[in-house]
Amino acid sequence: xxxxxxxxxxxxxxxxxxxxxxxxxxxxxxxxxxxxxxxxxxxxxxxxxxxxxxxxxxxxxxxxxxxxxxxxxxxxxxxxxxxxxxxxxxxxxxxxxxxxxxxxxxxxxxxxxxxxxxxxxxxxxxxxxxxxxxxxxxxxxxxxxxxxxxxxxxxxxxxxxxxxxxxxxxxxxxxxxxxxxxxxxxxxxxxxxxxxxxxxxxxxxxxxxxxxxxxxxxxxxxxxxxxxxxxxxxxxxxxxxxxxxxxxxxxxxxxxxxxxxxxxxxxxxxxxxxxxxxxxxxxxxxxxxxxxxxxxxxxxxxxxxxxxxxxxxxxxxxxxxxxxxxxxxxxxxxxxxxxxxxxxxxxxxxxxxxxxxxxxxxxxxxxxxxxxxxxxxxxxxxxxxxxxxxxxxxxxxxxxxxxxxxxxxxxxxxxxxxxxxxxxxxxxxxxxxxxxxxxxxxxxxxxx
Numbered sequence: 001x002x003x004x005x006x007x008x009x010x011x012x013x014x015x016x017x018x019x020x021x022x023x024x025x026x027x028x029x030x031x032x033x034x035x036x037x038x039x040x041x042x043x044x045x046x047x048x049x050x051x052x053x054x055x056x057x058x059x060x061x062x063x064x065x066x067x068x069x070x071x072x073x074x075x076x077x078x079x080x081x082x083x084x085x086x087x088x089x090x091x092x093x094x095x096x097x098x099x100x101x102x103x104x105x106x107x108x109x110x111x112x113x114x115x116x117x118x119x120x121x122x123x124x125x126x127x128x129x130x131x132x133x134x135x136x137x138x139x140x141x142x143x144x145x146x147x148x149x150x151x152x153x154x155x156x157x158x159x160x161x162x163x164x165x166x167x168x169x170x171x172x173x174x175x176x177x178x179x180x181x182x183x184x185x186x187x188x189x190x191x192x193x194x195x196x197x198x199x200x201x202x203x204x205x206x207x208x209x210x211x212x213x214x215x216x217x218x219x220x221x222x223x224x225x226x227x228x229x230x231x232x233x234x235x236x237x238x239x240x241x242x243x244x245x246x247x248x249x250x251x252x253x254x255x256x257x258x259x260x261x262x263x264x265x266x267x268x269x270x271x272x273x274x275x276x277x278x279x280x281x282x283x284x285x286x287x288x289x290x291x292x293x294x295x296x297x298x299x300x301x302x303x304x305x306x307x308x309x310x311x312x313x314x315x316x317x318x319x320x321x322x323x324x325x326x327x328x329x330x331x332x333x334x335x336x337x338x339x340x341x342x343x344x345x346x347x348x349x350x351x352x353x354x355x356x357x358x359x360x361x362x363x364x365x366x367x368x369x370x371x372x373x374x375x376x377x378x379x380x381x382x383x384x385x386x387x388x389x390x391x392x393x394x395x396x397x398x399x400x401x402x403x404x405x406x407x408x409x410x411x412x413x414x415x416x417x418x419x420x421x422x423x424x425x426x427x428x429x430x431x432x433x434x435x436x437x438x439x440x441x442x443x444x445x446x447x448x
Contacts, residue, residue, distance in 0.1 A: 018091045026095045028443035029074075033067065036127055040066065042120045047112060060104060060112055067096045068104075069113040073436035076414050079106035079113075114425055121431030126341070128438050129316060137445045138312040140342040144402045145334055145351040147327055148410075150430055151302040151417040152289040157282045159215070159265040163222050164199035165284045166258040168192055170225045173251060177232040180244050188228035191221045215269045222262055229255070257284055278323060288423035292324050302418065303426065306330050308338055309402050312445060314438045315409075317341060320427055327354035332363055345369050348391075350399035353378055361385060375399055413437045 017023040017030075033039075044062040060068075071092060072082050085092045087103040098104070132138040155161065171192050198218040205211050233251055236244050260281050267273040277291040282301045292300045304324055308317040317337055321330070331351060339345050345368030353376025361380060364372040371386040373395035386392045410416040413433040420429045 016090050017094055020091075023091045025440060025443060026091055028446070028448075029070070029439050030067075030095050030097075032131070032439065032443065033063075036131075037063075039124055039127060042123055043116055046116050046120055060102075060108065061097070061099075064096050064098055064104075065112045065116070068109055069116060069432055070436050070439065071095060072109075072113065073413055073432050074440065076412065079110045082106070082109055114420060114428065116428060116432070118424065118427035118431045121428060121435050125315070125431065125435050125438060128435065128442055129314065129341070132312060132314060132442055132445075135442075135446055137442065138310045138314055138316070140310055140316060140338065140344075141347045142311050142398070143308050143316060143338060143346045143349050144310075144399045145306065145308050145331065145349065145355060146399075146402045146406065147294075147304055147306045147330070147352075147354070148406050148415075149292045149294065149300045149302055149304055150415055150426075151300055152283065152286040152426065153417070153419055153421055154283040154286045154289055154301060157301065158203075159261075159269055160199040160202040160218060162261045162281070162284060163218050163265060164195050166222050166254075166261050167195040167225050169254055169284065170229045170258065173247065173254070174225075174228055174232055176247055177236060180236065180241070180247060188225075188231070191225055195221050195225075212269070215265065219262060219265055219270070222258070226255070226258060226262075254284070257281060257287055286421065288426065290321075290323055303430075305415075305430065306334055307402070307406065308334055309405050311398075312441065313401070313405055314441050315405070315434045318430070318434055320430060327352065328357045328360060331355040331357075331360045332367075335364060335367055335369065339367065347371070348395060349373070350395040351375070352399070356380060371395060373399070409433060409437055 017027040040062045043066045047062055047065060068082065068086070071077070071085075072079070075085075077085065083104060083106045086096055086098060087093075129138065129140075133140070171190055174188055174190075195218060198214050198221070202211050202214045202218070205214065229251065233248065236248065261284065264275055264280055268275050277293075280291060281287060282289045282291055288303075289301045290303055292302065292304050294300075304321040306319045306321060306327075307315055310316050317334065319330070319334065319337070335345065335349065347369070348371040349364065349369050350373045353374055356374035356376060356378035358380065361372055361374075361384065371391055373385050373392050374380065375396055377385075382389055382392045386395065406415075413436055415430065415433045418426045418429045420426060
């Protein structure tokens with residue numbers, strides 16, 4: 001059961017923060033959250049479920065869930081580590097505002113923290129930016145833009161590994177189908193060992209002609225297993241058990257993905273066709289993951305992020321892109337979002353050379369940006385972008401600071417790789433990292 005009662009603001013003798021630097025930061029972060037208790041309503045709405053009954057054991061308060069989520073990203077803890085520190089650390093318990101003698105298990109923390117939607121995290125970030133504006137720490141007048149990639153929770157894909165993943169998932173579903181029918185097993189064969197053996201041989205075989213026959217056999221095994229799964233689906237279609245309906249839902253989810261894996265493998269390997277990245281499936285378990293290639297660097301699998309930061313170092317805006325759009329196509333939408341958030345265009349803006357184009361420069365100036373500096377000129381004259389060479393050098397050096405912001409987010413706040421599954425959870429993970437980062441920056445900059 002979820003506790004929706006308003007939080008108790010009366011100070012507790014047990015709210016003891018350590019005198020360590022981390023203790024001071026936690027105390028300052030806690031004070032900001034106390035001043036913005038209206039945000040708890042957003043979190044509570046995410047946690048409420050239609051099936052929740054007003055009976056049973058009392059659950060974690062919405063305030064505790066939000067604070068535990070921030071703790072997790074702030075210290076980059078797993079759910080198991082978070083559960084331990086909440087039980088062991090007085091400072092963590094004081095920040096989380098856990099009722100006395102409560103020690104939530106990792107499963108409870110995972111279920112509640114992951115329920116907070118990305119839209120809620122974004123609204124919390126807007127509240128942080130509003131506080132920074134009132135405290136005169138950030139006015140959004142000078143901004144810098146850049147893009148980066150956050151990897152999804154998946155292994156590096158290959159056609160053989162995707163086919164092997166498909167076979168073992170289908171065999172698992174077939175075994176479940178046998179259990180659901182009371183042991184009345186349908187005529188199917190477990191080809192897991194044969195599929196794994198061929199996938200391993202493909203991995204260590206050099207030369208396309210030598211791998212060609214192995215791929216033909218692996219694709220044939222995958223198709224045969226898919227046919228077994230179709231037969232099992234038809235056999236269970238008349239049953240009305242909730243467990244069978246859940247099984248059917250899994251089959252409906254995986255079947256089109258497996259068919260897509262078979263098709264792209266036949267096109268790439270057997271037909272020798274160059275398949276565009278937009279048509280490829282990179283993961284059976286994280287199908288939302290995009291294939292991202294930035295310049296001549298290594299290929300990454302996840303989602304491209306476009307970020308805007310200000311002079312304070314806080315993340316003013318973030319967009320999780322679909323696909324791999326060119327940076328130059330995203331400059332104007334990011335500036336328009338900034339105008340929507342802050343009510344006016346930035347006075348000065350700096351961006352990487354990938355965002356540069358003559359049309360982008362002209363439109364940015366039309367929107368109200370006085371100085372628009374690109375790290376690489378890309379055929380543009382300095383006098384067209386800014387008022388003087390001195391301003392251009394200042395903005396170019398200012399732009400380099402966003403690299404440090406992104407590096408800190410990736411190293412200290414987990415933005416290098418999302419450890420949550422699914423697209424919605426991916427977005428929530430990214431936004432929770434940004435909010436934890438911004439809250440720390442805000443408390444460090446705010447005068448005591």
